[in-house]
Amino acid sequence: MDLNTITEVLRPADADAVKKWESGYAWLAGGTWLFSEPQVATHTLIDLESFKWTSLATSAEGLEIAATCKVVELDRFKAPPEWRAALLFPECCRAFLASFKIWNEATVGGNIVMSLPAGPMISLTAALEGICTLWPRNGPPRKVPVVDFVTGNNANVLAPGELLRSIFLPASALKKSYASRRFTLTHLGRSEVLLIGTRSPERGEFLLTVTASTLRPVQLRFTNVPSAETLESALDDAAPFELYLDDVHGSPRHRQHLTYYFAEQIRQELSN
């Protein structure tokens, strides 16, 4: 929709050009959220497209995803065959409630910064042990794991004006085998629960990432595949009932039930 309070669009050559952060400023990535509701408190958009960041950069160490990488680019990314967990890319893109048409404009970074429980780019990058590079205004860059970046429903660690620059997925995580489970109350609807388990081929390490059902991602790490009881009790400790989201897409009780149900399925699948 028209954002009638916007009086200016800035297109700086780089982020350092934006020294003083004013209330009323907003970074513009794909715009698919910003333009979906009135932004009465915002008067200036700062266009991230003008930075022309490389969307996807592959190296032996892993994959660097620019915050401005379009969802469609991630969906179509051709990963090296040894990155087995890269099959999660198209799978998580399909976990969007939004139409595929939105992927043509929406960005990976935008989804993470929105920090909604059902954000599938959070599920993906948290499960693959992603590290965010953050650019504060007037300070050195800092790194925060995706799983710690999101702190609650629509809440994260970003300070005013701080920019998510990129998300790095280490090759070690991309090489892991994985199992995932998702449930939506309506066909092709919003995720009520999205669980991803990974297992290291060499060391047998088991990592379970719970998203969508909880207010923020919950990650459980085990040196090997745990017993059903151990996993259940770890979930009890890491995700108390208050942490489950309550909205029209699922009740806390149902979300909790599915979380345990799917966690056990993933545990069994990755046991073999």
Add this chain to the structure above:
Amino acid sequence: MRYKINGKLFDAEPRPGQCLRTFIRGLGWFGVKKGCDAGDCGACTVWLDGKPVHSCLVPAFRAANREVTTIEGLSCDGDLHPIQQAFLDAQAFQCGFCSAGMIMTSASLSEEEKQDLPFHLKGNLCRCTGYRSIDDALHGRKSTEEDIAARACGAALGNPFGPAIVTGKARYTMDVAMDNLLHLKVLRSPHAHARIQRIDTKTALTIPGVVQIFTWEDVPRRLFSTALHEDHLVDPDDTYVLDNVVRFVGQRVVAVVAESEAAAEAACREVRVDYEVLPAVFDPVVAMEPNAPILHHKRGEAKGNIYAEIHGEVGCVKDGFAAADAVHEMTYSTSRVQHVHLETHGSIAWKGDDGRIHVRTSSQGPFIVHQKLCHIFGLNPGKLHVFTERVGGGFGGKQEMVSEDLCVLAVLKIGRPVKWEFTREEQFIAATTRHQMTTHVKLGAKTDGTLTAIQVRVVSNTGGYGGHGSETLAAALGSPLSAYRCPNKKADGFAVYTNVVPGGGFRGYGASQSTFAIECAIDELGELLGMDPFAIRRQNMVRPDDWIESVWKDPSDVGFGSYGLDQCLDLVETALASGRGDAKPDGDEWAEGTGVALAMLDCGPPTEHRSGAVMMLLPDGRYHLAVGSTEMGNGSVTSHRQMAASVLGSRAGSIDIINADTDLTV
């Protein structure tokens, strides 16, 4: 900046926060529609460098130096794109408001992608729910038949506006460019119940572009009802154009008219209103209690918040329950629902060179809007013209005058054309909804399932204003009770004012709510008696030689024209037993069940809402048919043309049709 739209180059500068949708429309490409304006419905789908996007979410400046294709640019040299032709062949539209976006999305899909339409079309909503015919179109199935003279009636003929719909040329309410146009926006109440003490518009009036601001002191102090019925006496006159008391969150408080929507919105944010907040009540049962805050005093305190009550009994339910072997009693409730017609409410009004006021509106009842506007503003009926062109869905929601009055007020005061288009949010917070109803049902039956008594008590929440409250209540107590034969029936109904968004007309018009309750109760009575849901219905459902009788002893003007209820049940039972449904997933944890419900709607000759038709033979041998009734995707223009063709023994295609215009139709 340079923009290329449908192959044409434009040098234009969008506003900083403007989205691509309004920018393209501003350049005259009205095929791009606004449904939700939030990226969900897909009505605004265009191609950006060949890729489909929701233009409401794309910042307009991002399209600079790129290629934009709208529905108008899809066909070339007058030839329809194959997808446009397929939509035409399958008649894959009803109101047609979603079609531009639906076609632009479909035309971008590969053959492989077309195999999974639920996924690829989930970003396109057809509120008329014509998905089956869209599926037909995308799989090359044709549903239209040839238009042959004297055989038009009964044939599956295409909508006369089909070619305009699939090419984006059909003009909906907002699809016109007008010079000198002003925009109207309203400030809405943040309180559920409050008296306005003071309105300060001083700062708001200083905002550049603001022309005038109207408050309750600027409107005729004349009561009316926003509900549209030809017989205005069936709805309560309880509403002012603007009032000094607000009765629900979202009620209009102040109207701002400005040179742009942006200026009008900015002014709304600067208007200061002092409210005396009053006690509010939201539950209709609580609202009926003696000490509840009263919403409308002029109806007399004795009735409290009960706007309408209806009672009736045939036979004697007391005796019926005494004779029963089993009695089932339960309370059922249904929630409010918004219609979500893809085209939001809105109208454009102006003073013509003829000195008359013209109102172009998105309405199901332009003739009644005409009546009401004359009443409110004291206009000479000959000096007012109200019409629709194409309406993008109604579903009962547009049997309501919620935008026309303020536009006409502004035109009368300012003299310039004025447009007011609802946002999608306004639809939800401040249009109307299906009435929330709570229905208590008590059924008595013999051991063989024969009903001995039916008793219902319906409490309908009509919200802050009465509107369709009494008529929908009457419908709730009508057909759903007539569907079952029983010597003893009783109903008590109450439509009650509360401080929530008003109820309105909505498909089924009250009957859906009590049908839900009665059908649940019949099932549960069957369970109590150990009877199959089909058996208990067959035992009690109305039969072709019965009177169609609810709870009123008066003779009914409705009789059976034909009867197929028995066949309906047989077909459903056979289909359920056929096993051709989807199998349940493996595992004992999955429960499985089947269910059946029946609904009847009696429709007799109307006592109001009559419209006429005028037909003319044109010099070129074609016919011109003018019909007063409204087309909003219901297909009435198609059937009216077929009826005319059967009278004339002609092809339907040789009849031009117009409708719903107080100047040109009757």
